[in-house]
Amino acid sequence: MTGPRIPPAPDSGAPGDPIPSLARELDVVRRRVDTLAEATEGLPGRVEEIAGLVAKLTDALAAVTARRSPEPAPSWLLAPSDPDELHALVEELGSWLATVFLRYPDGAQVLPECWLWHPDAVEELLWLMHAWCAAYQGATASVGAAGDWHDRQRPGVVARLRKSVGSCSIERHQPRPGWSEVPSSPAEVPGLGHTGRIVGWWATGRDQPPPEPAGFPEASGGGLG
Structure with missing residues (x-):
């Protein structure tokens, strides 16, 4: 006796029919889209929040960079x-x-x-002025820099000016017979005539005793010829 015939499932479709399979895949995609929508519901607000944070960090970095790169002081000695x-x-x-x-x-x-x-004196006063500006004005200004200007920089310049020009007067710059003239040109760098001997020694024999200065008798067995 033959048993009852079981009909195929309603959604199985005929053999080779792709519709049921596509329906199942579409259902999976729909569920994934719903899940993604729930996960990204607050995303626009978070993007704006992150953008604001990036902007703040950029400003902070620019401020730090500015503090690390203060403007140099002009030099009177090297002025145009x-x-x-x-x-x-x-x-x-x-x-x-x-x-x-x-x-x-x-x-x-x-x-x-x-x-x-x-x-x-002009050189000293120029850099002291710019040190004061850096301490009191602009992005690099700080209480610490102002304190350093008062405690160290200004007193140092005052002490050096007292030694170098404190006793000078405008009359000393009017040459008269018998008066000592104030030097107006830079002093010559001493010792440059020995450059060749010192360079040769330092380049090839710096672990040996240095050569004696030119114009003096060589010590027996000492230094380089």
């Missing part, structure tokens, strides 16, 4: 030969001297009328 630029430097320095430096009694005492005749 353009009279207009030099005049602008002196005008700016003179204004700062009147506003800041001469407010300190010891500063007023050590700055003679002839300070512009002394390139070393």
Whole structure:
């Protein structure tokens, strides 16, 4: 006796029919899309939050970079030969001297009328002015820098000016017979005549005793010839 015939499942379709399989795959895709939509529901807000954080970090990095790269002070000794630029430097320095430096009694005492005749004095005052600007103005300003300017930088410049120009006067720059003239040109670098001997020794025999200076008798057995 033959048993009852079991009909095929309704969604199985005829053999080779792709529709049921596609329906199942479509259902899986739909569920994945629903899951993804739930997961990304607050994504736009989070993207904006991250963008704001990146902007803040960028600003902070720029500020740190600016603090690490302060502007260099101009040099009077290496200043350009353009009279207009030099005049602008002196005008700016003179204004700062009147506003800041001469407010300190010891500063007023050590700055003679002839300070512009002394390139070393102008150089000192220029960098001191820019150190003050860095301590009090701009992105690099800080209480610590201001304290360093008062405790170390300004007193150091005042002490050096007292030694170099404190006793000078405008009259000393008017040459008269019998008067000692103030040097106006830089001093020669001493010892450069020995460069060849020292370079040869340091390049090839620095572990040996150095050669004796030229013009002196060589010690027997000592140094390089």
